[in-house]
Amino acid sequence: MRADRLLSLLLLLQSRGRMTAPELAAELEVSVRTIYRDVEALGAAGVPVAADRGPAGGYRLMDGYRTRLTGLTGAEATSLFLAGAPGPARDLGLGPFLASAQLKLRAALPAPAAGQAARVQERFHLDTPAWFRDADPVPHLAAIARAVWDQRTLRARYRRWSGAQAHREVHPLGLVLKGGIWYLVAAGTDRPPRTYRVSRFLDAEVTEETFERPAGFSLPAYWARSAQHLEARLHQGTARLRISPRGRRLLPMLFGAAGARALEAAGPAPGGDGWSEVELSVEAEPVAVGDLLRLGTEAEVLAPESLRRAVADTVTELARRYRTSGEVHMPSGTDRPGERGVPS
CATH class of the missing domain: 1.10.10.10 (Winged helix-like DNA-binding domain superfamily/Winged helix DNA-binding domain)
Incomplete structure (x- = not known):
């Protein structure tokens, strides 16, 4: 020790x-x-x-003295190779440098540690994007990263969620990769920091103008506060549900942390038919209806009454569109039974 x-x-x-x-x-x-x-x-x-x-x-x-020892244990060296996600490094234009650094590190490690590092690359792979979704195209990420690193003002054209375009001049403070999506945290010349989705930048110009970072600004702390604020803003209400045993298994899969918290608060499922009641944090009613319908027949909305009616109305409309009364809807111009010599 x-x-x-x-x-x-x-x-x-x-x-x-x-x-x-x-x-x-x-x-x-x-x-x-x-x-x-x-x-x-x-x-x-x-x-x-x-x-x-x-x-x-x-x-x-004393001036000029440096040790060539890295002090890395086998576990520490292994963790460095695990942390080197090739996808994000490639997005930032650092893919070749990451590969070169890993080669140099492996060459400098003693044989046992180098062997552990090699096994990590053989047996672990980090894939950051979410399932069934391609990563966002981020053609301007490298320029934005350069502005972040060099602490230079960024002039850009940005597409808002509404589709409208806006011209921005911002002070880029940091980049965050969340669920395979890149976000830029930047402050305006007269505005506090806010978050931009990098794929929505239509162009980005790194200027020669430098800026001072806000005193005491912490990117991890800002991101944690921002995520909490977003969740609180999105989850505007609570739905009381009656769910089946299969619905209990689906809840955390479909609703993530909110579903897991609902199950934890509800406790173990009762006996009998296995159905139980849970209280689930939900977004605004139009969004909540679509989210809850993903549970299909494994759940019933009990409250609030307005949400229950909205789900019922949606299901009624779906039943009308997919009615199984036997009536056949034929495309315009198609022969119907009994017409043009077709036996009835």
């Missing part, structure tokens, strides 16, 4: 520069006294660690 900690201390100083003993202790989750002993051990091993005194002091490696 101490050898691992010494290596971690060395790599911290190499990657971050000067750090105080309390900072190192907090990072490595040990006492300050342990850090003092570890620094002495590194010095005894020939690692040139300098100690600067004063308010701006701390420990640092």
Whole structure:
């Protein structure tokens, strides 16, 4: 354990520069006294660690010293190969660089770790798009990524959900890949950050104008808040359903986390016929009707009454269109029985 900690201390100083003993202790989750002993051990091993005194002091490696050790365990090296999703890297124009980096990393690893990394690529594959849906075309993703990386203003033409086009000048703050779909988080020159679907950009020009990122902005924190807000905005109501045993199995498959939460709150199914009642978060009524009909005859809407009526009206209209009264609807101009010599 101490050898691992010494290596971690060395790599911290190499990657971050000067750090105080309390900072190192907090990072490595040990006492300050342990850090003092570890620094002495590194010095005894020939690692040139300098100690600067004063308010701006701390420990640092002597100028020019770098270790060639990566400190990667077999599991750590394996995780790096697993994290390298070729599809997103290709979208960003980084596919060849990812392959080159993996080759270099494998060559630098000891034989056991390199073997584990090779097995990961043989036995695990990351496929980010959702089932039965092709990935969005994103011809401007590479340019947008360059603007994000270089912190440059982006001028673009964007197609809204309504189909209308809008011209935007934005400060790109980050890219997010969700369910195989790329999103850009960007702030306007006088607007807070918002989310854009990258496939809806009709053109994108990276300008020479740079910008300052908002102080304290965190892309993961923004995305988590945005996702929660979207879910709260979409799920505007609750439907009480009576569902069959098969309906219980379908609920999380068709409604994701909302379906799983409904089942968890409902508890185990009762005995008898196995039907049970659940309360499911649903979107606005027109959307909820279509979503609930996917359950078919495995569910019955009990409440609210307006949603129950809307589902019943939709089912009635479907029955009218697909009536099985035996009446045959013939295309215009088609001979009917008894006409033009066709036996009746």
